[in-house]
Amino acid sequence: MPGARVIAEHVTRAYGASVVLDDVSFTIEPGELVALTGASGSGKTTLLQLIGSLDRPTSGSIVVGDTVVERLAHPARFRRETVGFVFQLHHLLPTLTVSQNVQLPLVAAGMRRRERARRARELLGEVGLADRERAMPGDLSGGERQRVAIARALAGEPRLILADEPTGALDSVASRRVWELLAAARERHGATVLVASHDATLVQRADRGLRLVDGRLVEGAMPPGEAGAIPGQDAAAAPGARPERGAASAAGARPEQGAASGAGTASGGAAL
Amino acid sequence: MTALFAPFSSLRRRPGRTLLTALGTALGIATIVALLAVADGAEHAAGQFYDLGASDLGLFQRAAADPTTSVLSMQLIPQLRRTPGIVDATPLLLLVGDVPRDPGAIVFGADPHGFLTQRLVFFSGHMLSSPSQIVVGDQMARQLHLSVGDTVSVHGHRLTVVGIYHIGIAYQDAGAFVDLPLAQSIAGMQGETTTIAVKLALDERPAAARRLIARRFPGLTVIADGQEASRAGANAQLVANAALVIAVLALLIGGIGVINTMLMSVVERRTEFALLSAVGWSRPQVAARVLVEGVVTTVIGAAIGIPVGVLGASWLVSELGAQEFVAPRTTAWGLGRGLLVGVLIGVLGGLYPAWRAARVSPAQVLAQG
Numbered sequence: 145m146p147g148a149r150v151i152a153e154h155v156t157r158a159y160g161a162s163v164v165l166d167d168v169s170f171t172i173e174p175g176e177l178v179a180l181t182g183a184s185g186s187g188k189t190t191l192l193q194l195i196g197s198l199d200r201p202t203s204g205s206i207v208v209g210d211t212v213v214e215r216l217a218h219p220a221r222f223r224r225e226t227v228g229f230v231f232q233l234h235h236l237l238p239t240l241t242v243s244q245n246v247q248l249p250l251v252a253a254g255m256r257r258r259e260r261a262r263r264a265r266e267l268l269g270e271v272g273l274a275d276r277e278r279a280m281p282g283d284l285s286g287g288e289r290q291r292v293a294i295a296r297a298l299a300g301e302p303r304l305i306l307a308d309e310p311t312g313a314l315d316s317v318a319s320r321r322v323w324e325l326l327a328a329a330r331e332r333h334g335a336t337v338l339v340a341s342h343d344a345t346l347v348q349r350a351d352r353g354l355r356l357v358d359g360r361l362v363e364g365a366m367p368p369g370e371a372g373a374i375p376g377q378d379a380a381a382a383p384g385a386r387p388e389r390g391a392a393s394a395a396g397a398r399p400e401q402g403a404a405s406g407a408g409t410a411s412g413g414a415a416l
Numbered sequence: 417m418t419a420l421f422a423p424f425s426s427l428r429r430r431p432g433r434t435l436l437t438a439l440g441t442a443l444g445i446a447t448i449v450a451l452l453a454v455a456d457g458a459e460h461a462a463g464q465f466y467d468l469g470a471s472d473l474g475l476f477q478r479a480a481a482d483p484t485t486s487v488l489s490m491q492l493i494p495q496l497r498r499t500p501g502i503v504d505a506t507p508l509l510l511l512v513g514d515v516p517r518d519p520g521a522i523v524f525g526a527d528p529h530g531f532l533t534q535r536l537v538f539f540s541g542h543m544l545s546s547p548s549q550i551v552v553g554d555q556m557a558r559q560l561h562l563s564v565g566d567t568v569s570v571h572g573h574r575l576t577v578v579g580i581y582h583i584g585i586a587y588q589d590a591g592a593f594v595d596l597p598l599a600q601s602i603a604g605m606q607g608e609t610t611t612i613a614v615k616l617a618l619d620e621r622p623a624a625a626r627r628l629i630a631r632r633f634p635g636l637t638v639i640a641d642g643q644e645a646s647r648a649g650a651n652a653q654l655v656a657n658a659a660l661v662i663a664v665l666a667l668l669i670g671g672i673g674v675i676n677t678m679l680m681s682v683v684e685r686r687t688e689f690a691l692l693s694a695v696g697w698s699r700p701q702v703a704a705r706v707l708v709e710g711v712v713t714t715v716i717g718a719a720i721g722i723p724v725g726v727l728g729a730s731w732l733v734s735e736l737g738a739q740e741f742v743a744p745r746t747t748a749w750g751l752g753r754g755l756l757v758g759v760l761i762g763v764l765g766g767l768y769p770a771w772r773a774a775r776v777s778p779a780q781v782l783a784q785g
Contacts, residue, residue, distance in 0.1 A: 198694060198779040224696025235691045239430055252696040300696065 147174040147336035148209035148226060148303035150195060155204035157190050164190045166359040167204070172338060174303075177330045177349075180340040182356035188340040191356065192306045195338065196227045208304055224252050228297030228335070230326075232309035234289040236281040242268065242292050243277040249300040267295040270332070271325055287318025294325050298333060305329060307339040323349060433681065434713065440677030441717025442724060444761065447673065449725025449754040450732060451666035453744035457733070458658065460745055472622055473614040474639040475629070484510045484522075486610045492633065493612060499632065501620035506530030507609035509599040514571040515592070517560055522591040523550075523570055525599020525609075532613045533593060540564050541579030547598045550575035553589035554582045570594060571602045586743060667757065674717075674758075674765035678710050682769040690778040699774035706770040707763065714762025718755050725754065 150172040157165040165187045172178050182188050193199040195206055197219040206213040208226060216222050223229075228249075236245045246264040255263070268274050271291040281289055290310055297305055307326060311319035323339075327349065330337045339350065355363035428434070475496075480486035488507075496505035509525035526533050528543050536543065536551065541564040544551050550568055552560075557580045562568065566577045575594065582589055600606050616625050626638045682689070692702050729744035 193779045196694075198777075218698070220693060220696055220698040220701075223694065229694050235687065235694075237688055237691065248692065248697075249695045252692075252698070252701055296695065 146303065146334050147176070147330070149174050149207075150304065150336060150338065151205075151207040152191075152195070153205045153207075155191075155194060155201045155206060157187070157194060157199070158202045164359050165194070165201070165356075168356075168359075168361045169204075170354055170361060172336055174336055175330060175334055176351050177327060177337040178339070179350035179353040180338055180356065181342065181353060182340075186356040187359040188356055189308055192308050192338065192340055195304070196229060196306045197222050220252070224249055224300055226303050228300060228302035228305045230290070230293050230297045230305065230307035230310045232312040234281075234286075234293040236289055236292055236296075238281050240281075241277065242273065242279050242281065242284070245281065245292055246295045246299055248296060253300060263299060264295070267298055268292070270298070270328070271295045272321075285318070287314050287321060290314060290318070290322050291325060294322065294329065298329055298335075301333065302335055305335050305337045307337065307341075309340055309342065311341060433684070434716070437677055437681050437713050438716040438720060440680075441674050441714050441758070441762065442721035444669070444671065444673030444677070445714075445718050445721030445754060445758040446725035446728055447669050448666045448757055448761075449722050449746075449751070450729035450744070451662050451669075452754065453726065453729040453746050453750060454733060455658075455660075455662040455666070456745040456747075456750060457729075457743050458662075460743070472616040472620075472640070473626060473629070475612040475614060475633075476610075476637045476639065478635050478637045480637075483611055484512050487605065488609050488612055488636075490607050490609060495633075496612065496614060496629070499628065501617050501625045501628065502614055503617050504531050504615040506532050506613050507596060508532060508611045508613055509596060509603060509605065509609045510611065511571070511599055511603060514602060516569055518556060520590075521556055522587050523599065524588065524591060524593045525596040525603075526593050527596050530613075531615050536579075536581040536583055536593070538579045538581045541577070544578055544593065544595060547595040548573075548575055549578045550592050550594050551579035551581055552577055552592040554580055555586075555590040556592055559590075568592070570598075573598065573602070667761070671761045671765055674714065674761045675768060678706075678713075678762075678766050678769040679772065682706060682773045685773070686776050689773045689776040690780075693776065694778040702776075703770035703774040706773045707766045710766030710769070711759060711762045714758055714765075717762075718758035721758065722751055722754050726751075 150170075152168055152170050155165055155168045156163065168187075168191065180188050180191065190199065194201050195208065195213065197213050197216055200214045208222075211222060211226065213219075213222070236242075237248070240248075243261060243264045246267055247260040250260040250263060265274065265277060268277050271294055273288060273291055273295070276284065276288065276292075281292070284292065290313075294307075294310070297307075305326065310326070311322050314322060326337050326339060329335055353363060354361060475488065475492075476483060477486035477488055490507060493505050493507060496502055506527050507525075507530075511523040511525065513519050514523055515521045528545060533543060538551070539554075541551070550570065552562055552568065557563065557577075560568070562577050562580070564577055564580065567574045568577060569575075570592075581593075596609070600608065603610075614625075614629075616622060622640050626640065629636060629638050689702050689706075692705070693699075697705075726744070726746045729746070733744055
């Protein structure tokens with residue numbers, strides 16, 4: 145199944161007077177691997193939650209594939225059939241085995257036990273943990289747990305993978321492995337992948353980047369109608385961009401430059 | 417099916433939490449079982465108050481508050497004996513609070529030769545034969561350390577214990593029998609009694625005899641057994657109502673305990689439910705999982721709570737010194753009811769926690785890490 149196109153149009157999310165996302169618009173093409181960067185509190189997690197239907201925007205619209213996310217009557221079904229989540233803290237259930245954790249989305253989908261187990265075995269093989277299917281999460285290293293979380297995210301054959309700081313708690317070797325797996329998921333499964341990360345070196349491997357500063361998209365905006373535009377277009381020209389505050393580099397087209405400028409802008413924490 | 421996905425592994429791999437949840441549930445179920453047993457015992461004891469031993473029917477004054485306040489004329493007895501289907505009728509006069517050393521004991525004034533006293537089984541001494549004598553029940557003898565030859569004061573009369581009996585009726589085993597004229601003298605009821613025990617012919621149906629007596633002797637309440645005690649007087653009705661109130665209170669207390677325990681478990685596991693929601697579990701699926709776990713935990717809790725409740729009821733009654741009058745009743749039906757109620761409470765008590773679990777916001781919980 146091909147990856148899903150993601151279109152955000154003037155998305156705003158506010159909690160009372162506090163505006164977390166402010167008029168964010170962009171498009172991610174099917175099969176793209178996009179890095180979402182920004183300092184802590186810049187709105188990365190909120191944006192991923194809105195795209196994944198864990199939350200609803202205060203205003204604006206998000207379309208994933210053919211689905212208008214904020215109008216979903218059954219968001220759980222959408223998450224089960226379309227989205228795979230990877231969280232920074234992996235959130236594996238400690239009382240279930242590695243295989244059972246991977247099977248969770250398949251249980252919700254009503255897949256038969258034997259088929260679930262077979263699918264989990266396959267996915268654990270893909271992430272290099274074929275021999276750990278009966279292990280408990282507590283017996284795994286941080287990197288291994290995150291690989292299990294990736295396998296779980298892939299279980300429902302999602303068209304979109306949303307990863308929130310998946311390498312945030314890992315060392316550099318484990319981080320690289322996780323990134324390779326996400327890239328492989330895109331290659332092998334054709335999924336669109338959106339990764340929120342602080343890690344400048346890993347983000348350089350993305351097709352292009354989006355950067356948030358104080359809830360506003362300052363880099364990588366690609367509004368609807370410009371689908372297929374060159375990744376990493378000049379952010380200064382994009383709607384919602386703030387060239388005076390963010391780096392107006394061609395993020396993604398020349399990732400090295402983007403990373404350098406982003407790091408400089410956000411005290412090294414929001415590098416692209 | 418989602419609800420049945422690895423419920424036992426979740427419970428087994430967190431033994432501490434499972435045990436504490438089960439114990440919380442067990443406490444609720446134990447409370448229910450204990451209070452229901454005591455309530456049943458109290459109701460049964462109230463029924464025994466009206467149980468006239470070997471009689472087929474007991475006659476009381478209609479609308480009397482309880483048997484001790486019933487007043488019947490002795491002239492009824494020969495009339496009753498002449499009634500078709502009735503073999504014998506004998507008076508029984510109840511005295512309360514006349515034994516200073518045991519104020520709760522009931523003293524029964526009876527005809528020593530009547531059919532009612534024939535049922536007393538003596539394992540020491542014999543039936544009384546004069547107004548200065550008394551026979552005491554084994555429980556009373558034990559409590560007051562009495563043996564044949566000792567004396568007991570009843571309303572200022574010093575009576576000699578000539579026999580110790582057992583009849584199997586709590587009030588009578590914890591009380592004593594004296595000669596009817598003495599009892600009438602003490603109560604100031606010459607020519608009267610509180611109750612009359614009636615013995616029917618073998619081929620006489622109690623229902624038919626009851627109808628006949630009710631028709632011939634208006635103003636009497638006819639009781640066939642202790643289960644009908646509530647018809648006999650206001651106090652018995654009061655006991656029955658009190659038992660019902662206790663039962664309802666037990667359900668409320670136990671139910672709240674179970675709900676509270678399960679709710680705490682849900683609060684503790686918010687991240688888990690948020691994760692399930694994030695990976696595509698619908699609200700009904702999450703709720704069903706919580707319910708199934710709740711029922712499993714409740715069954716474990718019931719297995720612990722039922723025996724604890726049974727033992728606890730006996731301990732409670734013993735500590736309160738009420739064992740003479742209230743024996744907690746633990747029948748198979750009572751235990752089955754405890755289990756049934758426990759599981760029912762597990763389901764009903766799990767509904768609100770399940771609803772809460774299903775509404776956990778994955779966005780809020782997962783964002784907090």
